Amino acid sequence: MAQPQTRRQPPALAVAALIALAVVAFQALLVPLFAAPAANLEPRDLPVIVAGPAPAADGLAANLERARPGAFDISTEPDAASADAALRDHEAYAAFVVGADGVTLHTASGASPTVATLLTQATQQLSGGQQVRVVDVVPTDVDDPRGAGFAAGFLPLAMTALAAGALAALVLRSRGQRLLALGTFATLAGLVVSAVLQFWLGILPDNYLLNAAAMSLFALAASATVAGLGSALGKAGVGLGALVVFLVSNPLSAVSAAPELLPEPWGAVGQWLPVGAGSTLLRSTAYFDGAGGGMALWVLAGYAVVGLALVALSRTGRPERVTPMPVEREAVPVG
Structure with a gap:
């Protein structure tokens, strides 16, 4: 009787070495992805306003462009009131207001505490090291003045959304169950995380329901992306979803800075990825x-x-199952 063929297995040491090399290669790509944007933060076409009488405002705008070429995208307003209105409408990060007493810097640290700090330092340099008056028109919450809590509080939501999407794709058996789980998770995640950040930790200011809606939409977008790719491609799709939602999206999100501070074009790319769009919203x-x-x-x-x-629309509503390989058994004579 024909003997069953046995597959030659690669040596265990070779497999171990290949795994180690693959992980190290992935690490070599991952480290610059996270470190390079953070190490090269500087203004790049950062939207700012120069406000005041035309001759003085035009002169200040020219000085800014001369001192930092390409750093600012400058628009003008006739006075401080109109500049403040533009800041409240999130049209710029700061306004240089020219008055009889010199230049006053109006910031919107709620848009980015990092930008507010950088512009304060830049204004002091332009004024010859003299102390510059700063007015924070849209301040961060008093319990999170540097915005660190805002950035750190957003990371767990991204991680749990990734986990929810993976579990929905790999554990639940039907399309209906997966859709119900994603919708329930997104709704509860937005309500709970917003409540924790606002009422417990004091990181977010008012607008609880609006904040909860924003976080629910982000949770749904991230978890549905992972679950959708997992439903279509199996475990490989879950890995691809994790790559998009977290490993690439997180370092390019500028959640602790501003998109205009990242090297081009990565700041803009990050705003097309879930974490960047979610933190901006x-x-x-x-x-x-x-x-x-x-x-x-x-x-x-x-x-x-x-x-x-x-x-x-995935072909199957069931998670992947491993089909056992048929085992050939040698016939044993009877009698």
Whole structure:
């Protein structure tokens, strides 16, 4: 009787070495992805306003462009009141207001505490080291003056959304169960995380329901992307979703800085990824009543719709199962 063929297995040491090399290669790509944007923060076409009488304002704008070429995208306003209105509408990060007593810097630290600090230092340098008067028109919450809590509080939501999407794709058996789980998770995640950040930790200011809606949309976009790719491609899809939602999206999100501070084009690319769009939308609802969050809203909605569509239209509603290999048995004579 023909003997069953046995497959030659690669040596265990070779497999171990290949795994180690693959992980190290992945690490070599991951380290610059996280470190390079953070190490090269500087203004790049940063939207700012120069306000005041035309001759003085034009002169200050020219000085800014001469001192930092390419750093600022400068617009002008006739006075401080109109400049402050533009800051509240999230049209710029700061305004240099020219008055009889010199230049006053009006900031919107709610948009980015990092930018507010950088511009304060830059204004002092332009004024020859003299102390510059700073007015924070849209301040961060008093319990989170540097915005560190805002940035750190957003990370767990991204991680749990990734986990929820992976579990929905790999554990739940039907499309309906997956869709129900994603919707329930997103709704509860937004309500709970917003309550924790606002009422417990004091990181977010008012607009609880608006903030909860923004975080629910982000949670749905991230989890549905992972679940959709997992439903369509199996475990490989879950890995691809994790790559998009977290490993690439997180370092390019500028959640602790501003997109205009990252090297080009990565700041803009990050705003088309879930974490970047989600943090921008939450910042707009928390500090600007939703102003400036339109693009982020549509980006997240797009991820959510595509992800849910992949879940609903996937070929099978069942998670992957491992089919055992048939085992050939040698016939044993009887008698």
